[in-house]
Amino acid sequence: MPPQPDRRVDRKTKLALLDQPERMARKHKKLGEILVGWNILTAKALGDALTYATEHNRRIGEALVELELCKEEDVCKALATQFEMKYIELDQTTEIRTNLHLIPEKIIREHRVLPLGEENGRLKVVVSDPLDLETMDLLRFRLNPNIEVSLAPPSKIQRFIDVFMSKVQSQLGDTMASIDHDLPEDEDAIGAAVAEDGDAPIIKLINQIISEAVRTRASDIHVEPMGDRVRVRYRIDGVCHNREQIPKKLQGAVNTRLKLMSGIDISEKRIPQDGRIKLAISGQDIDFRVSSCPSTHGESIVLRVLRPDAVRVGIQALGFEEDDYQTFMKIIKRPNGIFLVTGPTGSGKTTTLYAALQELNRPDKKIITAEDPVEYNFSGMNQCRVREEIGLSFAKILRAMLRQAPNIILVGEIRDLEVGEVAIQAALTGHLVFSTLHTNDAPSAITRLIDMGVKPFLVASSIQAVMAQRLVRIICEECKEDDPSPDPKMLRVLGFKPEDLGGLKFKRGAGCKRCNGTGFRGRKGIFELMTMTNELRDLAFNRASTGQLRRAAAAGGMRPLLEDGKRKIHRGLTTLAEVARHAQAEGILIDE
Numbered sequence: 001m002p003p004q005p006d007r008r009v010d011r012k013t014k015l016a017l018l019d020q021p022e023r024m025a026r027k028h029k030k031l032g033e034i035l036v037g038w039n040i041l042t043a044k045a046l047g048d049a050l051t052y053a054t055e056h057n058r059r060i061g062e063a064l065v066e067l068e069l070c071k072e073e074d075v076c077k078a079l080a081t082q083f084e085m086k087y088i089e090l091d092q093t094t095e096i097r098t099n100l101h102l103i104p105e106k107i108i109r110e111h112r113v114l115p116l117g118e119e120n121g122r123l124k125v126v127v128s129d130p131l132d133l134e135t136m137d138l139l140r141f142r143l144n145p146n147i148e149v150s151l152a153p154p155s156k157i158q159r160f161i162d163v164f165m166s167k168v169q170s171q172l173g174d175t176m177a178s179i180d181h182d183l184p185e186d187e188d189a190i191g192a193a194v195a196e197d198g199d200a201p202i203i204k205l206i207n208q209i210i211s212e213a214v215r216t217r218a219s220d221i222h223v224e225p226m227g228d229r230v231r232v233r234y235r236i237d238g239v240c241h242n243r244e245q246i247p248k249k250l251q252g253a254v255n256t257r258l259k260l261m262s263g264i265d266i267s268e269k270r271i272p273q274d275g276r277i278k279l280a281i282s283g284q285d286i287d288f289r290v291s292s293c294p295s296t297h298g299e300s301i302v303l304r305v306l307r308p309d310a311v312r313v314g315i316q317a318l319g320f321e322e323d324d325y326q327t328f329m330k331i332i333k334r335p336n337g338i339f340l341v342t343g344p345t346g347s348g349k350t351t352t353l354y355a356a357l358q359e360l361n362r363p364d365k366k367i368i369t370a371e372d373p374v375e376y377n378f379s380g381m382n383q384c385r386v387r388e389e390i391g392l393s394f395a396k397i398l399r400a401m402l403r404q405a406p407n408i409i410l411v412g413e414i415r416d417l418e419v420g421e422v423a424i425q426a427a428l429t430g431h432l433v434f435s436t437l438h439t440n441d442a443p444s445a446i447t448r449l450i451d452m453g454v455k456p457f458l459v460a461s462s463i464q465a466v467m468a469q470r471l472v473r474i475i476c477e478e479c480k481e482d483d484p485s486p487d488p489k490m491l492r493v494l495g496f497k498p499e500d501l502g503g504l505k506f507k508r509g510a511g512c513k514r515c516n517g518t519g520f521r522g523r524k525g526i527f528e529l530m531t532m533t534n535e536l537r538d539l540a541f542n543r544a545s546t547g548q549l550r551r552a553a554a555a556g557g558m559r560p561l562l563e564d565g566k567r568k569i570h571r572g573l574t575t576l577a578e579v580a581r582h583a584q585a586e587g588i589l590i591d592e
Helices: 008-024 031-037 044-057 058-064 072-082 094-102 105-111 133-142 154-165 168-182 185-194 201-215 249-260 322-332 349-360 394-402 418-427 443-452 456-462 488-492 534-541 546-555 562-571 575-583
Strands: 114-119 122-127 147-151 220-225 229-236 241-245 273-281 284-295 298-306 338-343 367-371 379-386 408-411 431-438 461-473 481-482 505-507 518-529
Touching: 008 273, 008 546, 031 058, 031 072, 031 147, 031 185, 044 058, 044 094, 058 481, 072 094, 072 154, 094 114, 105 114, 105 133, 122 133, 122 408, 133 147, 133 273, 154 220, 201 220, 201 229, 201 249, 201 273, 201 298, 201 562, 220 249, 220 284, 220 518, 241 249, 241 338, 249 284, 249 298, 284 338, 322 349, 322 456, 322 461, 322 518, 338 349, 338 418, 349 408, 349 431, 349 461, 367 394, 379 461, 394 418, 418 431, 418 456, 431 443, 443 456, 443 534, 443 546, 461 562, 461 575, 488 575, 518 562, 534 546, 562 575
Parallel strands: 122 147, 338 431, 338 461, 367 379, 367 408, 408 431
Antiparallel strands: 114 122, 220 229, 220 298, 229 241, 273 284, 284 298, 461 518, 481 505
């Protein structure tokens, strides 16, 4: 009889493995207590985060990061300490690149898990969530019963996957080369082939373009026909970046595929059309709002990327300074009146209003919205879509809303006198009304409503506050550095005086892989919050000019957009040029 193998090591390993979930379940020192003990967090900040986590159904670690009370790395290190796991510095780890073959790519992408290597029959992996037992069970079942788990921040794991596993750029080129070689010359024939052939290479190309846009945090994908080519651009943090030049003969195929995916009539090329796409990308369901518009060289198509988490950021993560945050919270909790958010297209108005509604979305409140179109769906709210083609306008929906006995009403935009008057009547009859308006600054909203034809006494009595906002790009934390020689022209434009510069360090982004060499990653708002006072109501009643309203608002404590931007420069969040581009260009501080 052959000798039996010594199973003591395997048994020990197995027991250690089985003990891991038990260690997780045992009572450990709480995450917040660890961070307070490390002097990274104050007890008051921890209390605020706990309240926020309870109200928004977040874990405490997620709340701390969303409120910017802690860095993601600090939270991950504290979790590693709490669950007695090893923290991995992915930026300094090279072993993973040579061990990627240990876990199938699909599992790596879908579950955000990285293989660190194998040792003594144990598979060493890196995850971001120590309580993700489902992923660990999957790995044990598919790969190896012996798993050793380490932790790393989720954003760094995702970045590692994007950088070292993403082959999109070469795939795009290869795919286009194969299409260019195989498809016929005639554009209409190509479009017909794509419509009939479910396995056409163009489908692979479109999927790769969309996937890459989502991974690079693009908010829009622009497919624009030119005279000799089709240009593809991604809008990232509000700025368009060239991505791909598609051969002109593929224009019909690209447009046909996008129109098929979004339910748009492929035979109609003379009029603008709208559609919608829903795709699962990296384990997340993402909607795309599609718009096609005829142009000189063919149809231009734009896909707006609608991420579910894009408008669930929480009010404190919008970028408010503490005093404006406290004022904002008081305003949105008033029982009636109108709160207006103003700014150009793409300035984050919808995100701000959704954040306010989520704060107020409670079982004891009825919230109804009128939107054109409904971009994000929220549980607990009644959302109505404007459909002008059948006569369902903002005004008609708004009148119907008042018969539904709501507490809070959101009107997507006050476009004309009819909508303005109905919104004001709703505010005067005991409803809290949120809406947007296209003006450059907060005081201009008062004169704009009066110019529309709304009676001055109605404006004066119904408006509670007006907030203007812009979005400025935030310097990438990975490559942030001191700016030793800030532009003198920008200093002068923004009103920095020589005496203001003592000890003030300006920051800039050097450019790195994480920010794609731009020096910026993410955006935050700069705000101009004007609360209506008795003086401002008197001025509105007497049809005062915008200049008079601005001076009275500033005397009452309103901080102009430019000043709010300068505070973010002082904190090292953004650059001189970013604030100048969004605030000063509109002449916010010009004295009239």
